[in-house]
Every structure is written in structure tokens, then in C-alpha cells.
Amino acid sequence: MIPDQPEKVRRAEKIAMIFEQVEVGGDRNFGYLIADEQTREAVIIDAAYMPERMLQEVARYGLSVRFIISTHSHKDHVAGNDYLIEHTSAPVVMHESTAHPCTVRVKDNEKLAVGNLKLRFLHTPGHIPDHICVLAADKLVTGDLLFVGKIGGTGAHFPGSDPRQQWESLQRLTQLDHAIEVWPGHDYGVKPSSTIGNEMATNPFLLAKTYEDFIYLKDHWTEYKKAHDIA
Ligand SMILES: [Zn+2]
Numbered sequence: 001m002i003p004d005q006p007e008k009v010r011r012a013e014k015i016a017m018i019f020e021q022v023e024v025g026g027d028r029n030f031g032y033l034i035a036d037e038q039t040r041e042a043v044i045i046d047a048a049y050m051p052e053r054m055l056q057e058v059a060r061y062g063l064s065v066r067f068i069i070s071t072h073s074h075k076d077h078v079a080g081n082d083y084l085i086e087h088t089s090a091p092v093v094m095h096e097s098t099a100h101p102c103t104v105r106v107k108d109n110e111k112l113a114v115g116n117l118k119l120r121f122l123h124t125p126g127h128i129p130d131h132i133c134v135l136a137a138d139k140l141v142t143g144d145l146l147f148v149g150k151i152g153g154t155g156a157h158f159p160g161s162d163p164r165q166q167w168e169s170l171q172r173l174t175q176l177d178h179a180i181e182v183w184p185g186h187d188y189g190v191k192p193s194s195t196i197g198n199e200m201a202t203n204p205f206l207l208a209k210t211y212e213d214f215i216y217l218k219d220h221w222t223e224y225k226k227a228h229d230i231a
Helices: 005-013 051-061 081-088 163-174 196-202 211-219 221-227
Strands: 017-023 030-036 041-045 064-069 092-095 104-106 111-114 117-123 132-136 139-143 181-184
Touching (some): 017 051, 030 139, 030 181, 064 111
Parallel strands (some): 092 104
Antiparallel strands (some): 017 030
């Protein structure tokens, strides 16, 4: 008979992470709570219009909020920051290029320790210049860069947007491990999360072989959606 000791040892070696996707109002916005289960230190990402709901989750798990993170400066993503600052006093983390008020400015590939967890930031402009994705173990919070089956907007509605940068940012995600999970900033897809590999196999914008094909698809997206029965 094997005693339960080896199991305990394996568990001790693995850093346990709390990861919660929370519906936070707006246009089907998703906020995220990520925490180190052992030290109970947490970050809140994109609390949007329901920061109090995020703090309910924090209380339910008995966590302490170390950082408030915004994937980018669009109002629906930063709207909850003031409430969170007031109730947690945690600093706001954003990309170094942002014009939005924040405390910690991070660079591309910079890491941030949250208890035993290491978050990594990827600068992913295109939808807006200050956009970042947040990698936590095997989970990537993709903000408004990549949705399930869709991508973020560019054009006149989105000042500073740049389809070429968006293409490059998306291509960069395809270089990551295909098993990495995709956790988007909005619930626009057929399911609330995906993987890099699944998006590469099914998302029409990642199936585009060239930048020209990508732009053609963006320009004809309404027709494409109709033709393929996409909501
Ligand atoms: Zn946005």
C-alpha cells in the first residue's frame, strides 16, 4: 500500500491558483480574479461596472488584493478602478504607454509577483496602443485583443487603433503554447473561454493566412457573419 505522502509532496510543488471569470456588466464584459491559493494574494483585472461584485469574490475566498490591473484604458475596462482603489488601496497596473492614471507602468514581457504566482504582461497594441494581455500560468487574459471566435475592433470608433499592429499582436499569440487558455474581455463567443490552439483552428481572423486576407475579412465581417451564421 502506498501512503498518501507522495500526493502531498506533489501538491506542495505545484502552485495552486484561484482563477475566476466574473460577469461585470457593460457589454457582456468579463472581469477576472487571480490569486495564489497559499498566500491568498490576489489581483483584479478589468472590474468594469461591477467592482463590488469582484470584491464579494475576494471576501468569499478570504483574499487580499495586491494589484488592480487594466488590460487597456477603454472606459468599460477601467470603470471599476476608482471603487477598487477606495476599497483596497491597491496600485493600478497598466502598460507604460498609457495616458490613463495608474501607479505601476509595465513593459512588454515584464513579470509581476503575486504571492508565489508570476504574472507576465504582453504588450499587444492594435485595438488601442496601451493594450496588454496577462499570462498567469496556463491562462491568458486577452482583453479586447482576442475574443472567442472574434477579435477587438479597430477603425474610427477606436482612436489609436491600428489593424497592422492588431495583426502582429494576434500573430504573436499564435507563437504561445497552443494549450494556453484564452480568457477574453467580453462574452462575445459561443463559449466563455477557449485555447490558443482552438482559436487558431476556428477563429476566422487567426485562420487568415496573410495580412491582406485579414484586412479583407475585417472589411467584410458583416457579410461573413451572415454567411456563416455567426451571432
Ligand atoms: Zn476596448
